[in-house]
Amino acid sequence: MIKRILLAQPIWLFVLACLLIFSLSADHFFDLRNFANILIQTSTIGLIALGMTFVMINGNIDLSVGAVLALAASLAVGLQDALGIPLAVLVALGAGVALGALNGVIVWKTGVDAFIVTLGAMIGVRGLVFVYTGEQSFYASNFAYSDFGASSIGPIPTLAFIFLAATLIMHFILRNTIHGRNTYAVGGNREAALNAGIRVGPHMVINFMIVGFLAALAGITMSTQMGASTPNMGRDFELWTITAVVLGGTRLTGGAGSIIGTLGGVLAIGILRNGMNLLQVPSFYVLVIMGTILITVLFIDKQLSRNSTEELNV
Amino acid sequence: MANEMAPTHPFSAANLKKLLASQGIMLAFIVFMIGFALASDRFLSADNVMSVIRQASIIGVIAIGVTFVVIGGNLDLSVGSMLSFATVLVVDLHDKVGPTAAIIIMFIAVLAIGSINGFLIGFLRLNSLIVTLGMLSAIQGLTLIYSGGQNVDIANQGDTWFAFFGRGFLFGIAVPILMFLGLAVLAELVLKGTAYGRKVYSIGGNSTAAAFSGIRRRQMVFSTYLLSAFTTGCAALILGSRVMGSQNNVGQGYELLVLAGVILGGTSLLGGSGSITRTVIGVLILGFIQNGLLLMGYPYYAQWLVTWAVIILAVWLDVASKRGSIFTRY
Numbered sequence: 001m002i003k004r005i006l007l008a009q010p011i012w013l014f015v016l017a018c019l020l021i022f023s024l025s026a027d028h029f030f031d032l033r034n035f036a037n038i039l040i041q042t043s044t045i046g047l048i049a050l051g052m053t054f055v056m057i058n059g060n061i062d063l064s065v066g067a068v069l070a071l072a073a074s075l076a077v078g079l080q081d082a083l084g085i086p087l088a089v090l091v092a093l094g095a096g097v098a099l100g101a102l103n104g105v106i107v108w109k110t111g112v113d114a115f116i117v118t119l120g121a122m123i124g125v126r127g128l129v130f131v132y133t134g135e136q137s138f139y140a141s142n143f144a145y146s147d148f149g150a151s152s153i154g155p156i157p158t159l160a161f162i163f164l165a166a167t168l169i170m171h172f173i174l175r176n177t178i179h180g181r182n183t184y185a186v187g188g189n190r191e192a193a194l195n196a197g198i199r200v201g202p203h204m205v206i207n208f209m210i211v212g213f214l215a216a217l218a219g220i221t222m223s224t225q226m227g228a229s230t231p232n233m234g235r236d237f238e239l240w241t242i243t244a245v246v247l248g249g250t251r252l253t254g255g256a257g258s259i260i261g262t263l264g265g266v267l268a269i270g271i272l273r274n275g276m277n278l279l280q281v282p283s284f285y286v287l288v289i290m291g292t293i294l295i296t297v298l299f300i301d302k303q304l305s306r307n308s309t310e311e312l313n314v
Numbered sequence: 315m316a317n318e319m320a321p322t323h324p325f326s327a328a329n330l331k332k333l334l335a336s337q338g339i340m341l342a343f344i345v346f347m348i349g350f351a352l353a354s355d356r357f358l359s360a361d362n363v364m365s366v367i368r369q370a371s372i373i374g375v376i377a378i379g380v381t382f383v384v385i386g387g388n389l390d391l392s393v394g395s396m397l398s399f400a401t402v403l404v405v406d407l408h409d410k411v412g413p414t415a416a417i418i419i420m421f422i423a424v425l426a427i428g429s430i431n432g433f434l435i436g437f438l439r440l441n442s443l444i445v446t447l448g449m450l451s452a453i454q455g456l457t458l459i460y461s462g463g464q465n466v467d468i469a470n471q472g473d474t475w476f477a478f479f480g481r482g483f484l485f486g487i488a489v490p491i492l493m494f495l496g497l498a499v500l501a502e503l504v505l506k507g508t509a510y511g512r513k514v515y516s517i518g519g520n521s522t523a524a525a526f527s528g529i530r531r532r533q534m535v536f537s538t539y540l541l542s543a544f545t546t547g548c549a550a551l552i553l554g555s556r557v558m559g560s561q562n563n564v565g566q567g568y569e570l571l572v573l574a575g576v577i578l579g580g581t582s583l584l585g586g587s588g589s590i591t592r593t594v595i596g597v598l599i600l601g602f603i604q605n606g607l608l609l610m611g612y613p614y615y616a617q618w619l620v621t622w623a624v625i626i627l628a629v630w631l632d633v634a635s636k637r638g639s640i641f642t643r644y
Contacts, residue, residue, distance in 0.1 A: 110630040111642040116577055117626055124622025200644050211392035239447055246444055287455025292471060295446035298440050
């Protein structure tokens with residue numbers, strides 16, 4: 001069983017190797033408090049990556065998640081004096097879902113590639129953030145908001161708990177619901193899915209709404225950590241998220257991937273960053289190493305799958 | 315068939331549709347220009363037009379190289395951090411080894427990075443989106459390692475011919491504009507008039523067919539990444555010379571603005587079609603939208619909202635005309 005999982009999810013091998021290496025080499029790495037830290041640090045990217053997994057299995061991509069994160073954070077912090085915290089958070093989540101729906105409907109109805117649609121949205125939504133905030137950072141005046149970010153449920157930090165709960169729910173939806181199954185089907189072969197009577201468009205829209213919701217949620221959890229929002233939050237997060245999802249074995253072409261893999265990809269990035277930080281490797285090197293690992297994983301994946309998809313070699 | 319044979323009125327619906335489909339982006343450009351010209355007196359003044367093209371020249375120069383990559387059926391997301399790297403490198407080396415050597419070393423460095431891209435994507439056949447995404451991160455790290463996280467600048471700014479690229483004028487026209495338009499003309503000639511250009515189209519259009527007709531597509535893909543690296547190096551010359559200094563993340567986000575310009579021009583992300591002229595128009599539209607909205611008194615970031623709509627509408631128009639219907643049928 002464990003062997004099968006490891007073979008199907010090579011990223012978990014990497015995660016285990018990292019755990020082992022850092023446990024042996026960094027003093028304070030193998031420590032429950034540090035593990036909780038890693039989970040908190042990865043929860044932001046992790047939440048978005050869960051939704052991105054759905055969108056990418058579905059054969060699409062969403063580049064606008066970083067901007068949606070910033071918009072949700074700005075709304076949640078900026079509106080809480082006027083509306084109160086619960087309503088402000090609801091508005092922020094609603095904005096994420098609405099933008100996701102907008103992306104999804106455009107991709108469905110116009111037939112324009114999701115890469116282009118969400119590239120446009122990434123620029124446009126970031127513009128919305130700057131117009132709404134007037135280029136200002138917002139600070140949460142109510143301490144209950146930032147207290148939430150620092151709170152724990154028993155031994156587990158609340159933010160880590162939210163991420164783990166979301167992971168379980170998303171795993172369940174992908175594996176055990178009709179929507180999950182159809183997500184694979186649409187990504188695997190859109191024509192065939194259409195012919196099989198699957199409502200391709202609505203499934204794509206739902207997946208964009210899911211990633212919009214999770215990006216907004218990530219923006220809210222991130223702003224509770226900081227007790228503030230800045231208009232530049234979430235820059236480059238789309239790139240990190242896609243990196244995590246691809247490390248987790250989800251195909252860019254769609255039709256294959258899993259939440260367990262994505263969790264592995266997210267943890268791989270988190271552990272690597274944390275461990276190298278503890279080893280006092282300058283953060284600059286982490287960027288180089290991450291890039292190298294991403295390309296290496298892609299290369300290994302290509303070698304492994306070469307037999308199944310033999311192509312013209314000229 | 316009968317339809318095509320029948321003499322049609324030049325302004326018939328069919329002809330208009332064809333015109334809209336083939337020249338839609340040009341028409342949109344003209345409409346924008348007229349709209350802004352009516353809304354603002356200064357918009358069409360020679361000074362203003364020149365300053366817009368000058369500002370657009372950095373994105374434009376990079377977009378020329380990236381157009382080759384995209385026509386060849388690939389993507390290059392690494393140009394933004396490559397621009398940061400090249401600018402930091404050329405500015406930092408300027409005072410250490412002199413401008414000539416600095417420029418040569420900078421071009422060798424970016425071409426080396428471009429050849430890594432080209433090797434991974436052309437010869438190992440890895441997915442270009444992920445490879446250049448990884449390179450984006452790696453080059454950003456490399457830039458920070460090189461500079462130690464410090465900003466760099468040129469000490470004696472008034473006394474170096476390096477200022478020519480960003481601040482100079484030739485025949486009364488700013489040098490960045492001349493570089494942008496000169497490179498564009500050269501690139502369009504190569505793309506449209508040489509065997510090399512036709513091969514770029516054919517590897518993007520149908521890679522397998524290209525291989526069967528004897529085109530060495532690995533080398534071709536490799537060469538397109540050298541071109542995007544080269545034009546990024548040219549952009550770094552303009553940027554470094556204009557600012558006479560550089561931050562480590564100066565090119566952050568450029569890859570997407572460049573891509574926006576290329577897409578807006580109508581070069582398909584699937585490869586096999588597009589042109590430099592279209593890319594130049596796409597880049598200029600982005601520049602004029604930015605400038606026009608500012609002149610009309612809108613906040614700076616309003617341009618990004620308009621860009622959002624314009625990108626999607628432009629590509630939608632293109633997709634819809636090929637499909638023959640406005641909406642998808644599912």
